[in-house]
Amino acid sequence: MVIVMKPTAPQEMIEKIVKKMTSLGCQVHQSQGANYCLLGLVGDTSKINPSQIEANKYVDKLLRVQQPYKLANRLFHPEDTIIDIDGLKIGGGHVAIMAGPCSVESEEQLMTIAHAVKESGAQFLRGGAFKPRTSPYSFQGMGEEGLKLLKKAKEATGMPIVTEVMCQDTFDVVEEYADILQIGARNMQNFPLLKRAGKSQKPILLKRGLSATIEELLMSAEYIMAEGNLNVILCERGIRTFETYTRNTLDISAVPVIKELSHLPIIIDPSHATGKWAMVEPLSKASIAVGADGLIIEVHHQPECALSDGAQSLKPKKFAQLMEAIKKISEI
Amino acid sequence: MVIVMKPTAPQEMIEKIVKKMTSLGCQVHQSQGANYCLLGLVGDTSKINPSQIEANKYVDKLLRVQQPYKLANRLFHPEDTIIDIDGLKIGGGHVAIMAGPCSVESEEQLMTIAHAVKESGAQFLRGGAFKPRTSPYSFQGMGEEGLKLLKKAKEATGMPIVTEVMCQDTFDVVEEYADILQIGARNMQNFPLLKRAGKSQKPILLKRGLSATIEELLMSAEYIMAEGNLNVILCERGIRTFETYTRNTLDISAVPVIKELSHLPIIIDPSHATGKWAMVEPLSKASIAVGADGLIIEVHHQPECALSDGAQSLKPKKFAQLMEAIKKISEI
Amino acid sequence: MVIVMKPTAPQEMIEKIVKKMTSLGCQVHQSQGANYCLLGLVGDTSKINPSQIEANKYVDKLLRVQQPYKLANRLFHPEDTIIDIDGLKIGGGHVAIMAGPCSVESEEQLMTIAHAVKESGAQFLRGGAFKPRTSPYSFQGMGEEGLKLLKKAKEATGMPIVTEVMCQDTFDVVEEYADILQIGARNMQNFPLLKRAGKSQKPILLKRGLSATIEELLMSAEYIMAEGNLNVILCERGIRTFETYTRNTLDISAVPVIKELSHLPIIIDPSHATGKWAMVEPLSKASIAVGADGLIIEVHHQPECALSDGAQSLKPKKFAQLMEAIKKISEI
Amino acid sequence: MVIVMKPTAPQEMIEKIVKKMTSLGCQVHQSQGANYCLLGLVGDTSKINPSQIEANKYVDKLLRVQQPYKLANRLFHPEDTIIDIDGLKIGGGHVAIMAGPCSVESEEQLMTIAHAVKESGAQFLRGGAFKPRTSPYSFQGMGEEGLKLLKKAKEATGMPIVTEVMCQDTFDVVEEYADILQIGARNMQNFPLLKRAGKSQKPILLKRGLSATIEELLMSAEYIMAEGNLNVILCERGIRTFETYTRNTLDISAVPVIKELSHLPIIIDPSHATGKWAMVEPLSKASIAVGADGLIIEVHHQPECALSDGAQSLKPKKFAQLMEAIKKISEI
The missing domain is CATH 3.20.20.70 (Aldolase class I)
Incomplete structure (x- = not known):
């Protein structure tokens, strides 16, 4: 999963999200660009509720990486x-x-x-x-x-x-x-x-x-x-x-x-x-x-x-x- | 309801359909064009099953006139x-x-x-x-x-x-x-x-x-x-x-x-x-x-x-x- | 831009892509998960041709982060x-x-x-x-x-x-x-x-x-x-x-x-x-x-x-x- | 072409449309139902402009019968x-x-x-x-x-x-x-x-x-x-x-x-x-x-x-x- 932060996102908010994601059991890698900050999430992302993240007004969008189905995969x-x-x-x-x-x-x-x-x-x-x-x-x-x-x-x-x-x-x-x-x-x-x-x-x-x-x-x-x-x-x-x-x-x-x-x-x-x-x-x-x-x-x-x-x-x-x-x- | 017959439809088949539709309780008016024959159906068309008519290979298409809902109409x-x-x-x-x-x-x-x-x-x-x-x-x-x-x-x-x-x-x-x-x-x-x-x-x-x-x-x-x-x-x-x-x-x-x-x-x-x-x-x-x-x-x-x-x-x-x-x- | 590699991608191929992307002028951050490897690209990604990357059989997909329009943005x-x-x-x-x-x-x-x-x-x-x-x-x-x-x-x-x-x-x-x-x-x-x-x-x-x-x-x-x-x-x-x-x-x-x-x-x-x-x-x-x-x-x-x-x-x-x-x- | 008149259409308006369509060179057959009146048009309908007919507030809809292409037909x-x-x-x-x-x-x-x-x-x-x-x-x-x-x-x-x-x-x-x-x-x-x-x-x-x-x-x-x-x-x-x-x-x-x-x-x-x-x-x-x-x-x-x-x-x-x-x- 990749979280794209808005250009206006304060550093403090990025840190808060990184902390929360880490506490849910996954690793977060941050890539800082000129306009966007990307948070790459790997590991066990199953406890993350994407809609909660998207509710944050500093989040631009959320990109999914893994298919959500397991048994049919x-x-x-x-x-x-x-x-x-x-x-x-x-x-x-x-x-x-x-x-x-x-x-x-x-x-x-x-x-x-x-x-x-x-x-x-x-x-x-x-x-x-x-x-x-x-x-x-x-x-x-x-x-x-x-x-x-x-x-x-x-x-x-x-x-x-x-x-x-x-x-x-x-x-x-x-x-x-x-x-x-x-x-x-x-x-x-x-x-x-x-x-x-x-x-x-x-x-x-x-x-x-x-x-x-x-x-x-x-x-x-x-x-x-x-x-x-x-x-x-x-x-x-x-x-x-x-x-x-x-x-x-x-x-x-x-x-x-x-x-x-x-x-x-x-x-x-x-x-x-x-x-x-x-x-x-x-x-x-x-x-x-x-x-x-x-x-x-x-x-x-x-x-x-x-x-x-x-x-x-x-x-x-x-x-x-x-x-x-x-x-x-x-x-x- | 309007039945459009194909240009190839034999007169006999048109008559057969007119007869069947009439027997189901509606009136049929025929309009003969150069390429198409139109059958206009009025009266009680509720006993007609459109899919049966469309199954006929001489029928080009069926045009519906009335809405199929009554109580909500x-x-x-x-x-x-x-x-x-x-x-x-x-x-x-x-x-x-x-x-x-x-x-x-x-x-x-x-x-x-x-x-x-x-x-x-x-x-x-x-x-x-x-x-x-x-x-x-x-x-x-x-x-x-x-x-x-x-x-x-x-x-x-x-x-x-x-x-x-x-x-x-x-x-x-x-x-x-x-x-x-x-x-x-x-x-x-x-x-x-x-x-x-x-x-x-x-x-x-x-x-x-x-x-x-x-x-x-x-x-x-x-x-x-x-x-x-x-x-x-x-x-x-x-x-x-x-x-x-x-x-x-x-x-x-x-x-x-x-x-x-x-x-x-x-x-x-x-x-x-x-x-x-x-x-x-x-x-x-x-x-x-x-x-x-x-x-x-x-x-x-x-x-x-x-x-x-x-x-x-x-x-x-x-x-x-x-x-x-x-x-x-x-x-x- | 985020490149998602397939689970089958060999390490050598990942390195090759990282090298190429870097040579095109952007920074690449790698996040390695159990099944997927994510490459987060920031900096100037304008020289990257997404279709070339997707042509690589070890690439699962490419997720875009920035809007492709500038003057209208x-x-x-x-x-x-x-x-x-x-x-x-x-x-x-x-x-x-x-x-x-x-x-x-x-x-x-x-x-x-x-x-x-x-x-x-x-x-x-x-x-x-x-x-x-x-x-x-x-x-x-x-x-x-x-x-x-x-x-x-x-x-x-x-x-x-x-x-x-x-x-x-x-x-x-x-x-x-x-x-x-x-x-x-x-x-x-x-x-x-x-x-x-x-x-x-x-x-x-x-x-x-x-x-x-x-x-x-x-x-x-x-x-x-x-x-x-x-x-x-x-x-x-x-x-x-x-x-x-x-x-x-x-x-x-x-x-x-x-x-x-x-x-x-x-x-x-x-x-x-x-x-x-x-x-x-x-x-x-x-x-x-x-x-x-x-x-x-x-x-x-x-x-x-x-x-x-x-x-x-x-x-x-x-x-x-x-x-x-x-x-x-x-x-x- | 079939013109479906609204249930509220006065007889006089129906006659006006029949007259106009006839003057454009086609034959019109009228089928009168309990709620709807159908006008079946055959012959040369090429001079008819469907949008003009649909502009009439007493017209419910217009059903097309013939394909509008000729050379490709x-x-x-x-x-x-x-x-x-x-x-x-x-x-x-x-x-x-x-x-x-x-x-x-x-x-x-x-x-x-x-x-x-x-x-x-x-x-x-x-x-x-x-x-x-x-x-x-x-x-x-x-x-x-x-x-x-x-x-x-x-x-x-x-x-x-x-x-x-x-x-x-x-x-x-x-x-x-x-x-x-x-x-x-x-x-x-x-x-x-x-x-x-x-x-x-x-x-x-x-x-x-x-x-x-x-x-x-x-x-x-x-x-x-x-x-x-x-x-x-x-x-x-x-x-x-x-x-x-x-x-x-x-x-x-x-x-x-x-x-x-x-x-x-x-x-x-x-x-x-x-x-x-x-x-x-x-x-x-x-x-x-x-x-x-x-x-x-x-x-x-x-x-x-x-x-x-x-x-x-x-x-x-x-x-x-x-x-x-x-x-x-x-x-x-």
Whole structure:
């Protein structure tokens, strides 16, 4: 950490800060320039509260040096985390494909799609039973009934289930049915939910918030890991920008950045990133080429009747073609 | 709603869509241009699922005409909503000032600040007992102990309490102590929490999410209102943009926009909007001048020792000066 | 400047960098932590090229301490710059009001509006003769003919003229007629144009780019000042964000931020900031309350016939009312 | 175009607007709902000035149906534009690789890099002689001297030259030496420059502005094309968002979006998109996989001595490896 003092800071105030920082357990080196005085802090800076320092009117700014996350940090855990679910691996170069409908709508719908994506090579079945919707008047999901159908689909296809958990109250029931618990973009900083997820034995698929920085995403992973659950899969799903042609803007650079900063697996959701089915194929190819550990894709056999996200769902035939292309790219 | 068909759309497909839309209960008017065919939909469009229409490959795009919120819409409720708490009014031209520390830290700290802000003319006491923090290693608030101190401060000063509720599990206890329940920016689309708030008898202070559009903010208010709680106070607290000098960017235009679209009161939080105490005074003045229904301001007598948000807290003396300026502007 | 070395950096590489930095004329202080080594650089760092340092694979990052602008920096010029045009002052607490049509369209149009705004108390007449338009098929301005009409309007009303200069080729002619030369948002980083403006004797009104940081705005002012023209007026006119209800998002915090960082006057353009005439009044009031040195406002007597920006133009009667309100707020 | 009237609009005003629109040459269809009246406009809407309509206080909003660009529009030109430069093709499935230093610094520097990138398979040599720099105190390029060196490098390697043109004053000289004229991101809406480029016989490489929408990029291409130069190559180079870890955010979706909307070639600049050399390889692979028509990459043999952009330049060896990977992906 580096404290930059204002040109007007009296020597006495600089000394007072040096003393306080030293008392908190770190070493301070002072560099005096013509206009600015820099205080370089090394050692254990964990007891320092940056906002208290910035409250001082003689402090110009505070520059952070270390990442604030530890358990998610590649610096302290150089090897890739690989998550194993019924023998299927996520992370460390394995490409995991999760596919299925946005929402579970009926047994027939789910079974049709589940068999189709399985046949094309998907390894995990996605499907929402509890649905976060912008409008209170939209379809809110089938709830536990939907979870039961997902269980049936798992029994029929052997595919582990990925489904969203929206709150503490329904956590236990979702945890019972799901193999991977998804925490949605809008809940990325729902801290009580993250803490509860940290106490679960199941892997967590944590989606990046619409306007979350990569560091904030890793801090949310840290919340889960700090409670004891180290099996966190990160998911880039598009961020909010000024561009309106696509629903969101896929931040594909997040993949190499996260590979550098963290050991956790990172997958991409091309369906939510654009909101348009025609964009899913090119973005999926790009995601594999950039080095993502997998994809989560919305597939529906009748998008024009889907209760949610029809516009961004691939038909099974398109999905099958996409799987062929992905196979070729991931071989390179 | 207007459906724009692609130039390649066959007549038969256009007729099919017209038929389906008519069967859902609305009237359709067709305008045929050289390249595009427009379908204008009027009447009851509530049964239409836009995403299903956009899934059709012959549909170019869908243009929405009506706002998706009803209860929060000024169109159906032209009069300003005025919320009355122990005789203090929020909305309709009354300027409500809420002030206090970011976090409740101790009885001494809270009492000192509460008396100071009361004396300067604040009407409501703010203070956090349950704190959402980006890092799991930061101070997480005093919890129920903090709520009890807030109650004491209310007894001592007569000021109603504004405090944040973070989750379903702690809702009941916060509801018991608070006069206004705050839902934070990061929870603006925590839909189960919004539904629970909708069942409360207490007014809800709903903060705009970091990257939420004004329409999304109003849809979140709609979630609360649809459950029966019509006492929602909106709060603009800065949005996330590319500018990094301030912590967030105060979207001051949100005030006149919301006044046009909705009848709900809208206040401003200048402390979080900038993250810098020196900016709080000018932004507070601007907020009153633009027509906001109030302010929520962080005040601390020792910012350099504050357990959270010291950098953006005003000292009591500065707050007193600010209250003088606010009084003059609000008289105009 | 602070160089943060990666944990893997060999001692030899650190020494090499220290040596190079010292040879460039600055002093280096080293702080060795458990994981990171910090190099604090003070003295004359102007010969250092940051990108060269970041190209080193052992460098984690580079933290800047000093602002890169000098002439525009309040640190080296604590007093407010006050610009005097025919006895009218801009900066240092004087509130300057510039008003007029978006485009000059005809003699009758310009004279009608000029007399109206003069009567309401505007001090400067704005009006575009060369117009930057997003579409090549839109009205591009009257060119020199428009400049001549502006001159006539000045003769008739006594108001100095503010008009936009778009390129090097037409600089001389615009310079001849205008009292203040406006450089538009889309040209904020048109560096050859900035250099030419720096050679002019006329004050420059420099508008902030749609996605320019405040630092970049000040660096563009520095370009002009470095060529010798110190009379730069900055203008905040809304930045581009994800919010689409308003055309842009007025970053009102830019005013106190710039007052802190620079001595140059800063005015606000509420017309472009929102794109809606109904928002101009509240935002103008807020701008004065926040401490802006003036406003530039679009006024048209027949907005529904305006060749450009009709949607954001105030009618003269509304403008007159606004001027009354502004007078009251600026008195406080 | 669709005009949405406010619920309060009197019938007489609706009729007045219908009449005016009809007089401008288009057909109007009226759909009357309970709260809103929709006016669907088809036929020739080119004479309508949207801002004039929005200036009417009874108009709620105006929804656009057609894209405002014509020459750049795939609707009117379904075949891909393929640009041929000395037998090298850009567009229509051909992958063009442009590589070289950010700035031309010396004959030795340029020749070393030119030979290296040629050997690895690059087809075009990039290099800046006139440099747009954020700071007036940074290296501004070698000017015409640099252009002469580029000519020498072309003679030695046979590679056509891509170089930036910054203004009208230096257009002629750059045009004389360059094979492709680059217009930089900060000049994307420098309309006089675009018009001049439209009169050139040389292909134009038009970079997307930092906060330009895809539609604005296509409108800028339209400016060039409307003057007669149809050889425009678009370039996505990262947009400005809230994420600060990378210099910009590569909007990789822009490639499939532009392929859908326009027939013009679209290439990607991964160097500026991230600002970090280590990200160039993964993003280049993703760019080819997503379907881009080419890449423009910064290469320097001594990045730690580069006069500009050292931090984002690849060393020749890394570039050679990247070319191998690109070849494999583009074969799929």
